[in-house]
Amino acid sequence: MSQAAQQVVIVGGGVMGSAIACFLAMHPRFGGKVTVVERDPTYAQASSALSASSIRQQFSAPVNIAISQYGIEFLRNIKQHLAVEGNVPDIGLTEKGYLYLATAAGAATLRENHATQRAMGVEVALLEPAALQQRFPWLQVDDLALASLGLKGEGWFDGYGLLMAFRHKARNLGVQYVKAEATGFAYSQGRVHAVTLEGGAQLPCDWAVNAAGAWAKPLLAGTGLDLPVHGRRRCVYAFTSPAKTPDCPLVIDTSGLWFRPEGDIWICGLPPPQDDNDAPLEVDYDLFDQAWLTLAHRVPGFEAVRLQRAWAGYYEYNTHDQNALLGPHPALPNLLLANGFSGHGLQQAPAVGRGLAEWIAEGAYTSLDLSPLSVQRLVEGRALLERNVI
Structure with missing residues (x-):
């Protein structure tokens, strides 16, 4: 043919x-x-x-x-x-990097990944707690051993x-x-x-x-x-706070929670305690209570947050x-x-x-x-x- x-x-x-x-x-x-x-x-x-x-x-x-x-x-x-x-799509690409945080238990993995990434030309830096605190003074670093920050080619859209x-x-x-x-x-x-x-x-x-x-x-x-492959529900929560997080990347906490800025607000998410395959796409609002505890620990300014909206979507998860x-x-x-x-x-x-x-x-x-x-x-x-x- x-x-x-x-x-x-x-x-x-x-x-x-x-x-x-x-x-x-x-x-x-x-x-x-x-x-x-x-x-x-x-x-x-x-x-x-x-x-x-x-x-x-x-x-x-x-x-x-x-x-x-x-x-x-x-x-x-x-x-x-x-x-x-002549119509050009606007996807709002924002390159502010990913920031992976690690305790002593996870530091070796960050270092191994860093070696692989650098060998492939990825612009990424390992930061000790003191350097991390200096770069992001709004971040709580006392329980951290290492962080990995993408310097280029990472962000959201x-x-x-x-x-x-x-x-x-x-x-x-x-x-x-x-x-x-x-x-x-x-x-x-x-x-x-x-x-x-x-x-x-x-x-x-x-x-x-x-x-x-x-x-x-x-x-x-x-x-x-x-x-x-199964649909696994993940919830995204949008919240406001009087906190200031200048130059905030997408932060991956040691707990698995992530957060990043979205204009004048922030969004976050975290894995549920137990995954149910193909669960209904309904927001788990109780999960945000757990997220708030982690947010308040990692960014002290997030002790005061207000949930604005939330939504649920599927990961097509390969088990x-x-x-x-x-x-x-x-x-x-x-x-x-x-x-x-x-x-x-x-x-x-x-x-x-x-x-x-x-x-x-x-x-x-x-x-x-x-x-x-x-x-x-x-x-x-x-x-x-x-x-x-x-």
Whole structure:
């Protein structure tokens, strides 16, 4: 079949599915048709729209660092990538860094990660408590042994804005978005030949992509792959305080709580005491009481805070090793997976979108080797562990 005749159907029109569609439509060696199936074009429950939307270089796995290195350059130059007919997307990229805090028990991990990061050219500094206090005098450091601060290439942005930019660019390039509920993949003789929709209709395809986020697992029922991906609820809390935190980065406390400024307020979140897979997207307000205790300890000025609003979204959590599962299904080579990003999907969308587009158009990753994230590691029982999971 000629490249021009190829039909690609992507299930999931969030940032990942839209990024894959966009890069594929832009690829000079692809001349086929791309269809994106999205059940809810309002994105009311989409992780892309509900995320805190940040990007960092401070990973421990080299492939994740490389993905973010491309990602930050893409976001910085979004005008040249995703402008449509003179309309330039504004994603409000703010590069103020990530600040990882560690007690004595976690200091060795920070140092090991630092060595890996520096070897890959990441601009990151280790700070002893005295230097940390001098740089951020509003921070309580008495119980800390070390901190790691990203000096460049880390920060936050408008995740919904990035999703819309990819979607608008893709549609401008001829990608068709279909409002429908996908229920699975029809296959025979080791190849997918259609995406099945609710009601029984089918969209024929030569390539299919599962980019359904927290809803990816049931689509693979019957294919022989038990995808270890679940929707895990995470709550984000927006609060005000009379405190002042000049030059505040995104802070990762030793407890797992994170916080960062958002204009004149702050937002924060923390892992729940126990994760329930696929829990309803309802805000756990009791969890903010725990967050407040940690906030008040780490930033004494946060003793007085007022919760303004809160929302809940899903991490598409990979219980196997908390890293993305990318590339061909082990038994169906024309079914590509882009699943299990475990909270890193927005920042990884540019590199993954480009990579899977290359796989379809060229048969291999040609810009950045994403094979360490291959789904094959599930079959082989291997794990790619990331020490810096938030």
